[in-house]
Amino acid sequence: MPSDLETLIREVLTEQAERAPHRTAVLAGMRWGTRRPYRRLAMVAAGVAVVLAAIGIPVGLHLTSHPQQPAIPPSPVLAARPADIPIPYRVTWVPAGYVASMRAGSPPTVPTGMLLQYWEPRGDDRATTDPSSSSPYIDFRYSRLASNAGLGQAQGAQDVSVNGATGKLTHDTSSRANDGKALDKAYLWWEPSTGIALSVTVVNVPDPIDVAIRVARSVVSGGVGIPQALTFGDLPANYYVDYLQINGTSPTDFTVTRIALEHGSGLSHYTATWSTSEPSLTHQTAVTVRGKPGWFGQLPLEPTEWGVAVKLDAGHWLAVWSQPPDGSPVATPAAVVPIANGMSIYPDGSLDWLGH
Amino acid sequence: MPGTFDEFVAERLDQLLRYATALTCDPHLAKDVVQEVLLRAQQHWRRIEKTDQPMAYVRRMIVNEYLSWRRRRVNRDVMLAHAQLTDISPTIDDLTSRYDERQAMLGRIVRLPRKQRAAIVLRYYENLTDQEIAAALGCAEATVRSYVSRALATLRADVTRPAPKGGLHHAV
Numbered sequence: 032m033p034s035d036l037e038t039l040i041r042e043v044l045t046e047q048a049e050r051a052p053h054r055t056a057v058l059a060g061m062r063w064g065t066r067r068p069y070r071r072l073a074m075v076a077a078g079v080a081v082v083l084a085a086i087g088i089p090v091g092l093h094l095t096s097h098p099q100q101p102a103i104p105p106s107p108v109l110a111a112r113p114a115d116i117p118i119p120y121r122v123t124w125v126p127a128g129y130v131a132s133m134r135a136g137s138p139p140t141v142p143t144g145m146l147l148q149y150w151e152p153r154g155d156d157r158a159t160t161d162p163s164s165s166s167p168y169i170d171f172r173y174s175r176l177a178s179n180a181g182l183g184q185a186q187g188a189q190d191v192s193v194n195g196a197t198g199k200l201t202h203d204t205s206s207r208a209n210d211g212k213a214l215d216k217a218y219l220w221w222e223p224s225t226g227i228a229l230s231v232t233v234v235n236v237p238d239p240i241d242v243a244i245r246v247a248r249s250v251v252s253g254g255v256g257i258p259q260a261l262t263f264g265d266l267p268a269n270y271y272v273d274y275l276q277i278n279g280t281s282p283t284d285f286t287v288t289r290i291a292l293e294h295g296s297g298l299s300h301y302t303a304t305w306s307t308s309e310p311s312l313t314h315q316t317a318v319t320v321r322g323k324p325g326w327f328g329q330l331p332l333e334p335t336e337w338g339v340a341v342k343l344d345a346g347h348w349l350a351v352w353s354q355p356p357d358g359s360p361v362a363t364p365a366a367v368v369p370i371a372n373g374m375s376i377y378p379d380g381s382l383d384w385l386g387h
Numbered sequence: 388m389p390g391t392f393d394e395f396v397a398e399r400l401d402q403l404l405r406y407a408t409a410l411t412c413d414p415h416l417a418k419d420v421v422q423e424v425l426l427r428a429q430q431h432w433r434r435i436e437k438t439d440q441p442m443a444y445v446r447r448m449i450v451n452e453y454l455s456w457r458r459r460r461v462n463r464d465v466m467l468a469h470a471q472l473t474d475i476s477p478t479i480d481d482l483t484s485r486y487d488e489r490q491a492m493l494g495r496i497v498r499l500p501r502k503q504r505a506a507i508v509l510r511y512y513e514n515l516t517d518q519e520i521a522a523a524l525g526c527a528e529a530t531v532r533s534y535v536s537r538a539l540a541t542l543r544a545d546v547t548r549p550a551p552k553g554g555l556h557h558a559v
Contacts, residue, residue: 036543037511043492044512048405052418057400057425145419290455300455334530 112377115256116275118146120229122171124249125150126242129169130386134257135276136173146173146257153386154280165212169246170232193221193247202240217243223250258381261287261305264373269294270301281386283307289374299356301367302338303349305376310340310350318364320371321349327364337362339371349374392432396425399442407449409512410505412497416453424448446513447523450505495542502526506534507542 116138129150136146150169188199198221204213217239220230231247233239257275266272270291279285286306293299304310313328318339325341330352338352351371353362400421407417428435428445438444496504502524509520517528524531 036539039488039492040496040507040511040542043489043496044409044508046489047412047493048409048512050414051401051404051408052414054400054404057404057418057422292455335526 112379112381113259113262115258115381116146117253118148118173118255118257119227120171120173120223120250120252121254122148122150122231122246122250124245125169126236128153129236130280131384132168132280132386133276133278134255134384135274135278136257137273137275140271141273147171148255149278165214165235167235169236169242170230170234171246171250172230172232174228174230191219191221191244191247193219193244194223194250196221196223198247200240200243215239219243219247221247258377260377260379260381261289261303262375262377263289263291263301263303263370264375266291266301266370270299277382277385279307279382279385282380282382285382285385287382293356299354299359301351301353301370303351303371303374305374306348306350307346309342309348312338312340312350312352316364318368320368325371327367335361338367339364341371343376345378347376347378349376390436392429392436395432395436395441395445399445400425403445403449406446406508406513407453410449410453410508412493420449420452424452443519443522447525450509450523451525454501454505492542499538499541503534503538503541506531507538510535 116136118134118136130153131148132151133147133149135148148171152167188201191198191200198219200217200219203216203218215235217233218230219232220228222228229247229250231243231250233243233246236242257277259275260277261275263272270293272289273292274288274290276288277285284307286304286308289303291301311331312326313331314326315329316327318325318327320339320341321343323341323343325339327339328337330336330338336352336354338350340348340350342348349371351367351374353367353370355362403421403425404417407421408414411417411420424445428448435441435444496507499507505524506520509515509523515523517531520531520535521528524534
């Protein structure tokens with residue numbers, strides 16, 4: 032017989048399931064996604080690599096797979112930084128005192144990727160580092176997949192004109208952050224052109240509706256990118272580079288995260304961070320990473336994710352860890368150290384926008 | 388059992404969306420997760436349909452998508468739709484206290500470590516066995532039992548106890 036606790040858990044989860052979105056929103060999004068076959072994207076990527084090689088731009092900086100010369104590159108590595116991941120739209124107004132605290136997203140070669148930007152009160156990085164925080168933030172999001180099909184599901188949404196498009200605005204004061212505190216959230220979503228959805232979310236900012244509308248109406252085309260300040264070198268076969276996230280309060284207080292996913296199911300990944308803070312991998316075994324003393328360990332609470340970390344010359348930290356493929360044993364130092372040695376870091380001022 | 392991908396989606400999409408919403412406690416995130424997983428599943432359907440249980444495979448893809456790094460950023464709050472909760476709540480005398488109880492429980496569920504939370508959803512929403520949960524999470528059955536045990540210990544905690552401080556480790 033189920034206990035009261037189990038009954039309560041089932042009730043809560045069932046209530047949550049009742050809030051599921053309508054299937055039309057997903058089906059509409061999938062129609063956009065199927066317009067971008069992987070084969071075409073792979074050809075584009077291959078073409079770019081050929082062009083770069085032809086004009087002498089190094090596609091990969093480290094020869095980590097050279098059998099006679101183990102790669103121990105200096106750190107950080109100075110080289111030409113790859114082009115930014117473009118964010119096709121740019122916010123030109125946020126309230127006074129709010130500064131950029133995050134840019135994140137997937138490269139254009141990932142058809143389902145989203146692109147995000149965050150602004151938070153100056154000196155406050157809680158929203159982007161603590162998911163349980165109820166601190167204020169403004170979120171601007173670009174999606175190649177979303178469709179207005181889902182907007183019809185939003186109860187009480189109001190039509191709002193956004194630069195010639197009709198947006199849908201909702202205001203929610205019944206949400207809670209994970210810390211239990213109330214959230215005052217305005218959400219405005221519109222399609223500037225077919226197949227593109229933009230959204231502005233304003234949380235716990237004074238006058239959130241007015242702010243959301245003003246931020247949305249300030250959006251113009253082009254001009255912002257996500258700097259590829261951290262890139263993978265050689266990756267095992269069947270992995271592709273996907274997500275990039277940069278968050279922090281300033282160019283001296285940041286974390287850059289890069290993720291490579293397994294093709295197909297995407298269940299397995301390599302994740303790398305370059306940060307001004309020490310990574311949280313447990314200390315299990317001493318290993319040499321990029322010619323420096325580092326360590327091999329496990330991600331807290333993640334028994335299948337193991338990796339390496341090392342302190343770099345500049346006082347920054349590099350960590351690389353992996354979730355192995357289905358049925359495979361957890362990663363070993365031999366598997367992860369070459370990935371860490373192959374990472375390229377670009378400390379060339381590309382993070383100057385943090386905190387501004 | 389559905390054969391083609393379209394048949395699978397037609398038959399299973401609503402179920403997947405409900406499952407993803409229970410897992411994420413966020414309908415918007417659930418939509419994104421299911422959409423992305425189905426796009427990948429569509430491209431690899433020949434391989435997936437050869438498995439004994441395509442639904443189990445896709446369910447595992449949803450768990451992993453939820454667990455993946457990129458989604459942590461957007462999974463930062465939980466919306467409590469009062470109207471919806473009220474609509475499906477029984478009209479009993481202790482409605483208010485029961486509502487508060489559920490709200491407190493929801494608050495504790497969303498603060499669970501992600502894999503513990505996934506294990507709880509798979510156990511108490513999907514009603515899976517330890518073996519099935521282990522397959523979905525890609526871990527040993529003993530690990531599943533550990534996840535569930537630790538999660539239940541947390542969920543059993545006094546509702547008046549202050550929520551723990553902190554969130555993501557910087558690199559996690």
